[in-house]
Amino acid sequence: MIIRRISDVLSNYENILPLFAGGCAIVFLIGVLLLPLPYYDDQLYPKTIDRNSSLDPYDRGGPPFTQVVIKSQYPENSPTAGYVTTYLTPFSWFLANTTHHLGTTIVAHPGGIIDEILYNTRGLDTVVEPTILFIAFAIASFLFRREP
Amino acid sequence: MSSLGGAPWYILEFGDELVYFTPYTTTLLILALVFTVLALVSRPERQVEALFGTDAIYAKDTTVDQMRFRRFMAIACGCASMGAVVTGDLFNFTLFVALVGITNVGIVAAVKNRHVQNAAFQYGLVALTATVPLFAGAGIVAATTGTLSIVALASGTVPQAPFFARALLCLGVVGEGMAPFYAAKAEMFRAPGAPYVIMCSLSSLLIFLRVAEVVMVI
Amino acid sequence: MIEALFAAVLGGLLLLGLHRKVIARVQQRPGPPVWQEVLHTLKFSFKSTWVPETASPGLFVGIVLVAIGIWTAALAVVLAGGSILIIFGVYMLHKIVEHGFGLSSGSPYGKFGAVRSVISAASEIPLFVSVAAIAVFTGSLAISDIVAYQAVNGPLLIIAPPAAFAMYLVILSKMPFSPFAIVEGKELVSGYKTEHFGVWRAGLEVANAIKTSVLLGLFLLLFLGPLSPFAFVVAIVILLVSLSFVCAVTPMLAPFDSVTIQALVTVVMLGYLVLLGVIP
Amino acid sequence: MMAGKVTGLQQGAGRIFVVSALFLIAGTFLWAIQVLPVIWYWAEVIILFPPCCLSLGLWWMARGRRGDVPFVGY
Incomplete structure (x- = not known):
């Protein structure tokens, strides 16, 4: 019976990856058929590429070492957008305002270096991205160091 | 705000990312929290096994260093799914979902059992592949609507996200959570350490529930 | 709330x-x-209780609390x-409750019950489609809105029969002795509940009772709309008897076949959604 | 009826039962006179009903004896 045959295929976990890849291929094919998708001009994070800049693909615009001009979705929530302190969670912001023990350098935050390359305004992403990296490192190092 | 999950009770602002607590997301958050606490406080069980061809019955022990690592991974997984269910930003959501996929592999990575490891490897490959549709989905939403905030997308001030992007998001979450095709996941569940392996399934169910709301809203 | 809770527990039991009675009579x-189930629960409550030596104590006990808690919450939402x-x-x-019950004890029977419960996760997918189809017609997912919609436009059972069918299948897969109840197959003793005895089992029975009341009641609210209390009781009994008939005359499917059939139903339902025009 | 003496576990369970039942009754009363908002009342019931349910049975019959090993000796 066809059901028995389908469930035979499904029950073997070696077949999961080909099945998933097949699903991806089908969806992408449908996507190609649905092209072109309209590009929405009023982008939240506009990007102007200055081909003449010496920093070409990485030039984020604006004069260096000052505030970057950043458009944000909720300007009222991020009055400090463009400064490195934008990263701070409400708790860290409270700490930074009440004590002298919280450095505000971008390097103080594990995500800082990575996210400076991305953009200066999205808080939680900065934390999650390096977390993914570190978790992957943790798994790899545990597997490497564990007793055989 | 569309009324799918109820009106938000509280909105927490992380700069450009809103974390919002509707009845729906709060329910999911509490469930993730409860099981994370369970993983934190309960010791692993000892699986009783019978050896084939003999009358020997023995209990598998989980060593302390294994237990520590797996507990760490289970808690990380719980935190990742908590983030995924409450976040109000599409890109942030995809990041959390990717984190869930990695920690799921981590939970069983320490188990010394060939069968479980093979399944975890297959699962890891699928989770790896699934990041492509996942981030592509978020990228297409950004390109066609100009924003990533789920609140803004739900309010109807920007164009609706195309069907293709939503399908990609679903596909990505299906891959990260291995949602309907559980063959590999079922094999992973043979590993001892119940409080931790439960997080594998819990996290994927939670992100699945959340993506259902997200694709209906955007 | 308290009185509704007691009514749900007693009614569900x-x-x-x-x-069980209808299944027996059909057979x-x-x-x-x-x-019998009321007696059962009382009997279990008053039995000597402990935690198995191999179990993970926190999870073993905690999962019973979670089981009762989530269904109480569901009742509150309804x-x-x-x-x-x-x-x-x-x-x-x-x-997850099933996984927790099965895995926390260390018993092989429970473990296999839990592994089967992971396999059969596809059984929940038809519910998605059912929910989506309801949202198409009513434009809202709040139960109060859906009931109000039906008071004006007639029952959804007539407007969207495939959605009702999908939901019916989902309820069926959670009924004991159903063709999809692979997690508690008799070849696994009692599946995931094997090692939970005494008070733990009584707690599980309470959770199951609330679950049955909530799911059957929800089906009536979603697809028949507002009913008088008497009509509600009659309808819920009719619904249950129909489910029992299905359970009585069908054998239990092999685990993966059960999953495949439910996945196929989902595919059919997706086709229905395409017809409705949700998916362009 | 009850053989053996009451153990510490039973006493603890009995206390949990009394406390949670008192809270549930108080909550219902406060909700009925409209002091407690309905959402808090529900939250209280959801949190307290499960332990109330279980501790009643534990108080009755949990002797706190050592656990056995499943699957062995059948």
């Missing part, structure tokens, strides 16, 4: 007893009395007329 057996997405979430989380 009686419904489960009726379920030409005398069957247990209808209040009473408040809240979003069916939340009930959907609770329904899917019942899977």
Whole structure:
């Protein structure tokens, strides 16, 4: 019976990856058929590429070492957008305002270096991205160091 | 705000990312929290096994260093799914979902059992592949609507996200959570350490529930 | 709330007893009395109770609390007329409860029950489609809105029969003795509940009773709309008897076949959604 | 009826039962006179009903004896 045959295929976990890849291929094919998708001009994070800049693909615009001009979705929530302190969670912001023990350098935050390359305004992403990296490192190092 | 999950009770602002607590997301958050606490406080069980061809019955022990690592991974997984269910930003959501996929592999990575490891490897490959549709989905939403905030997308001030992007998001979450095709996941569940392996399934169910709301809203 | 909770527990236990009775009568057996499940729960409550030596104590006990808690929450959502997405979430989380019950004891029977419960996660997918189809017609997912919509436009059972069918299948897969109840197959002793005895089992029975009441009641609210209390009771009994008939005359499917059939139903339902025009 | 003496576990369970039942009754009363908002009342019931349910049975019959090993000796 066809059901028995389908469930035979499904029950073997070696077949999961080909099945998933097949699903991806089908969806992408449908996507190609649905092209072109309209590009929405009023982008939240506009990007102007200055081909003449010496920093070409990485030039984020604006004069260096000052505030970057950043458009944000909720300007009222991020009055400090463009400064490195934008990263701070409400708790860290409270700490930074009440004590002298919280450095505000971008390097103080594990995500800082990575996210400076991305953009200066999205808080939680900065934390999650390096977390993914570190978790992957943790798994790899545990597997490497564990007793055989 | 569309009324799918109820009106938000509280909105927490992380700069450009809103974390919002509707009845729906709060329910999911509490469930993730409860099981994370369970993983934190309960010791692993000892699986009783019978050896084939003999009358020997023995209990598998989980060593302390294994237990520590797996507990760490289970808690990380719980935190990742908590983030995924409450976040109000599409890109942030995809990041959390990717984190869930990695920690799921981590939970069983320490188990010394060939069968479980093979399944975890297959699962890891699928989770790896699934990041492509996942981030592509978020990228297409950004390109066609100009924003990533789920609140803004739900309010109807920007164009609706195309069907293709939503399908990609679903596909990505299906891959990260291995949602309907559980063959590999079922094999992973043979590993001892119940409080931790439960997080594998819990996290994927939670992100699945959340993506259902997200694709209906955007 | 408290009185509704007691009504749900007692009603659910009686419904489960009726379920066993009808199945027995269809199979030409005398069957247990209808209040058997109530007696069962009382009996389990008063039995000597401990935690197995190999079990993970926190999870072993905690999962019983979670089981009762989530279904109490689901009942609260139904009473408040809240979003069916939340009930959907609770329904899917019942899977985790099954894993927890099965895995926490260390017993092989429980473990296999839990592994089967992971396999059969596809059984929840038809619910998604059902929810989506309801959203298309009513434009809202709040139970109160859906009931109000039906008071004006007639029952959804007539407007969207495939959605009702999908939901019926989902309820069926959670009934004991159903063709999809692979997690508690008799070849695994009692599946995931094997090692939970005494008070733990009584707690599980309470959770199951609330679950049965919530799911059957929800089906009536979603697809028949507002009913008078008497009509509600009659309808819930009719619904249950129909489920029992299906359970009585069908054998249990092999685990992966059960998953495949439910996945195929989902595919059919997706086709229905395309027809409705949700998916362009 | 009850053989053996009451153990510490039973006493603890009995206390949990009394406390949670008192809270549930108080909550219902406060909700009925409209002091407690309905959402808090529900939250209280959801949190307290499960332990109330279980501790009643534990108080009755949990002797706190050592656990056995499943699957062995059948």
